[in-house]
Amino acid sequence: MTDIIETYLEDFGPALSGTISEHLEKSLGISAAAARKRVSRASGNIRRLGYVTFARKARFMYLENQFGSPLYWRKLVDALFSTNSAYGYAIAALIQREGFVPEWEFPIVCGAPIKQSRHLSPATIMQRLKEAGLLQTIQVNGLGDCICIVQSEEHYNSLAADTRVRLITENILLLAVKDWLRKLGIVSFDKVTIRSSTHAPKVGTFVWDLTAPSYLGCLIKTGKDKKVKPGFVAADVYLGDTITEPGSRPFINKCKTLRALRNVGPCMQIFIANRYEKEAFSLLKQNGIMPATPESLFGEDVAKGLSELTSVLHDAASHSLDPERFERLFAALGKIEGAANQLRGTLFEYIAAEVARKNYSSLVRMNQIYKNQSGKKAEADVVIITDNISVRFIECKGYSPRGIIPDTEVRRWLQHNVPVIYKAVKVHPDWQNLDIKFEFWTTGILSDEAIAMIKTAQVSTKATRYSLGFKLNQDVYDLCKSTKDKGLITAFEKHYLPPY
Numbered sequence: 001m002t003d004i005i006e007t008y009l010e011d012f013g014p015a016l017s018g019t020i021s022e023h024l025e026k027s028l029g030i031s032a033a034a035a036r037k038r039v040s041r042a043s044g045n046i047r048r049l050g051y052v053t054f055a056r057k058a059r060f061m062y063l064e065n066q067f068g069s070p071l072y073w074r075k076l077v078d079a080l081f082s083t084n085s086a087y088g089y090a091i092a093a094l095i096q097r098e099g100f101v102p103e104w105e106f107p108i109v110c111g112a113p114i115k116q117s118r119h120l121s122p123a124t125i126m127q128r129l130k131e132a133g134l135l136q137t138i139q140v141n142g143l144g145d146c147i148c149i150v151q152s153e154e155h156y157n158s159l160a161a162d163t164r165v166r167l168i169t170e171n172i173l174l175l176a177v178k179d180w181l182r183k184l185g186i187v188s189f190d191k192v193t194i195r196s197s198t199h200a201p202k203v204g205t206f207v208w209d210l211t212a213p214s215y216l217g218c219l220i221k222t223g224k225d226k227k228v229k230p231g232f233v234a235a236d237v238y239l240g241d242t243i244t245e246p247g248s249r250p251f252i253n254k255c256k257t258l259r260a261l262r263n264v265g266p267c268m269q270i271f272i273a274n275r276y277e278k279e280a281f282s283l284l285k286q287n288g289i290m291p292a293t294p295e296s297l298f299g300e301d302v303a304k305g306l307s308e309l310t311s312v313l314h315d316a317a318s319h320s321l322d323p324e325r326f327e328r329l330f331a332a333l334g335k336i337e338g339a340a341n342q343l344r345g346t347l348f349e350y351i352a353a354e355v356a357r358k359n360y361s362s363l364v365r366m367n368q369i370y371k372n373q374s375g376k377k378a379e380a381d382v383v384i385i386t387d388n389i390s391v392r393f394i395e396c397k398g399y400s401p402r403g404i405i406p407d408t409e410v411r412r413w414l415q416h417n418v419p420v421i422y423k424a425v426k427v428h429p430d431w432q433n434l435d436i437k438f439e440f441w442t443t444g445i446l447s448d449e450a451i452a453m454i455k456t457a458q459v460s461t462k463a464t465r466y467s468l469g470f471k472l473n474q475d476v477y478d479l480c481k482s483t484k485d486k487g488l489i490t491a492f493e494k495h496y497l498p499p500y
Helices: 002-012 017-028 032-041 070-081 086-096 103-109 122-131 153-157 160-183 245-259 278-286 294-298 300-317 323-333 339-359 407-426 448-460 473-483 486-496
Strands: 046-048 060-063 100-102 135-140 144-149 210-214 231-238 267-273 290-292 364-371 377-386 390-397 435-442 467-471
Touching: 002 017, 002 046, 002 060, 017 032, 017 060, 060 070, 070 086, 070 245, 086 100, 086 103, 086 122, 086 144, 086 245, 100 103, 100 135, 100 160, 103 122, 103 144, 122 135, 135 153, 144 364, 160 210, 160 231, 160 267, 160 294, 160 300, 160 339, 231 245, 245 267, 245 278, 278 290, 290 294, 294 300, 300 323, 300 339, 323 339, 323 486, 339 364, 339 377, 339 390, 339 473, 339 486, 364 407, 377 407, 390 407, 407 435, 407 448, 435 473, 448 467, 467 473, 473 486
Parallel strands: 231 267, 267 290, 390 435, 435 467
Antiparallel strands: 046 060, 100 144, 135 144, 210 231, 364 377, 377 390
């Protein structure tokens, strides 16, 4: 009788055991008890998903060769949605994002509260889906630890550049949203918080990409003590593929669950994406959520600027720097408060990487995250590997030429980044016997105290361990000129040289 179950799974795809039992009842004319018994005894190529529970002790069943296929994930998400399962929202969020997100982003996108009675937390969801063999944590180049649907690591490494570009572009969009909310007086001016890899803003029991308190009349509440309590604005963004109906559901779950909390004020909830399926757009609106696009919020020029930024960063990652395109980006996006600084910092990392390729070695990597044995992490903006000779780690600070680099940035580089990366390097099988160099490159100004900190560390560090150095604006410009690359030189001159 396994054959008829296998045939059903081949014809209709993975399904819950209860659905298969109903099929046996109708097709064979047997009782419900007999059908359930036959399903429970099915073996051969038939597999059952473990660790993930369904109503009435149902099991999710599939054929061995179906595991991991698009049909498998779609049927699993449908089955989980049918029971309003938190696991379904988490998987749907990952599928919407090409199967993976940086570990820090998972609590934001998965649709679950950080801590709330009778709800699974993101950490618990992650753990149980890992136990079920559905999710895994892997190191992805340029992104660090990522939570992903089970696939080969090579699959996700091939998508790493796209994801990093998406995150950079989304950061610019979030700055635009922040600027828009403040200028319209929707939120408290100095209280807007935006996500980062180390901090996620919170409203209620959930974390978001952007949050802010609001004292608009429609959002405030007056407590029993007659004091006015603010409402909130909470927004998530996604500038990847078109938002699908399943992909919209994790955000909808966040919003609906938040509204059920008695002690949290009213909240304006916004989701921003480039494109929506018709069903997703309608579902978001039906649930009282504002589905927006960059164009609907900020107009065509900003929307085109964000799209162009994505294209420019993709090309820059392929060693193609076009100064005229960057100039257009600064013109389109530079009016957004904070965007010019973000663009200048991002561009400088790409310039530094290209300078390194042309002056030192063709083997250059960007945005590498290292973890020492105690679990501490640090990022190197540019890594230059000269085979059998040295490995050089560059910290990049792309500021305006008159911008002063905070001493805290230099202190953190010396006291955190350098020792964490050094310990990771010493256990790297290919780098243990190479010369190790750490350098701080900036287009801004280092204070006398910052320079003194670096020079003191240079003297106190044994040459047999590693060397320390720094390059200021003119030093980096000289390296650019030595490449004889007109595009590279022009890009640096336009955005980092002081006007004379």
